[in-house]
Amino acid sequence: MPRRVSIFGATGSIGQNTIDLIRRDPERYRVVALTGARNIAQLAADARALNAEIAVTAEERLLPELRAALAGSGVTAAAGQGALEEAAARPADWVMSAIIGAAGLAPGIAALRQGATLALANKESLVCAGALMLETARTHGARILPVDSEHSAVFQALQGEDMAAVERIILTASGGAFRDWPLERLAEATLEQATDHPNWDMGQRITIDSASMFNKAMEVIETREFFSIDPERIEVLVHPQSMIHALVGFNDGALMAHVGPPDMRHAIGYALHHPQREKLPVERLDLARIGCFEFRAPDDARWPALRLAREVMAEGGLCGAAFNAAKETALDGFISGALRFTEMAEVVERTLDVLSRQGGVIGAAMTLDNVAHVDHLARQVARAATQERTG
């Protein structure tokens, strides 16, 4: 029996890497749903090539274009938020969650509710609503497998281990585009400079988040949620080569490191084949040629996002949802030219300050509605804070 798979965010960087793996072995899979947003040509081409049941664009207005592109293929075309959730509710064995941003949360929850194994690249859903995701998985007999490279690395290092013996988890960070820039130049960093990652080839948004360390800040929170580990036991280590993806420290002093080339097909493939390991088309490292690995401590002055992540974890509740929404809004501000690079963290911090002072907002119960409400408020506050800086 072929495995039924769906890919949410199929047209993006993670989605395309997932499709690359599936296409190498087409008889093993039956593709249920593929989703995208604006890149209709890619979505339609992949849906045809993989003979998907349904292709969904998040953009309602692009439905006629998608229909036309799929004419005669037998693939159903659909559009909009409701269609995304309906597609996620279609029975599938394995679902890739690779939409970017908080928009990935509702389809992820719908996939868990139908009992699928959710391969989770969309870290935003754990940051916004970690407890809700894990609880939904538990009550529906579903499973979440991490796809973020660091979390996949930790997950692999923990196989056969007891969490009680874990002293710490160390996430590595390349340091992004501005690792070696003089601090005083950061405010002048341009979009083009921030979009140039030294090691990984990723979507634009996560590449900028790597330069600001908001990506690592999100990953620290993701680690706390996914592995239920105290924030004090999570460390960040700058490792410019991006070959050690994470380390787990045990109570006997041992550190288990996961080493591999910076290629997301490893983490995606691990989640696809779990609990087996199978051959993957990634480079085999020649360590003698690489010669040495470097490490340094992260610098809070350069990367205030890391401090903000600690504050978010200390506050708990819906603070993660506010943090993510403020970060997404600030990132939009930087991309559109309304904010300087260093102003993104200022806008996020200001948003968290404002919302923490509004009684009952952050402390409300974690439901999808409340998460959406906090997300909405945080975007409003962050937009106002952006305007203050522009105007």
Ligand code: NAD
């Ligand atoms: P991307 O921007 O390349 O692709 C995003 C996908 O989401 C596209 O298919 C796009 O059409 C879709 N999309 C965008 N906005 C949407 C919306 N509002 N509603 C529904 N769909 C929408 O992003 P990416 O780099 O592939 O990242 C995807 C996720 O994986 C993110 O959560 C990211 O943090 C995570 N991740 C990415 C990498 C990487 O190497 N790219 C590594 C680790 C984790």
Ligand code: MG
């Ligand atoms: Mg990562």
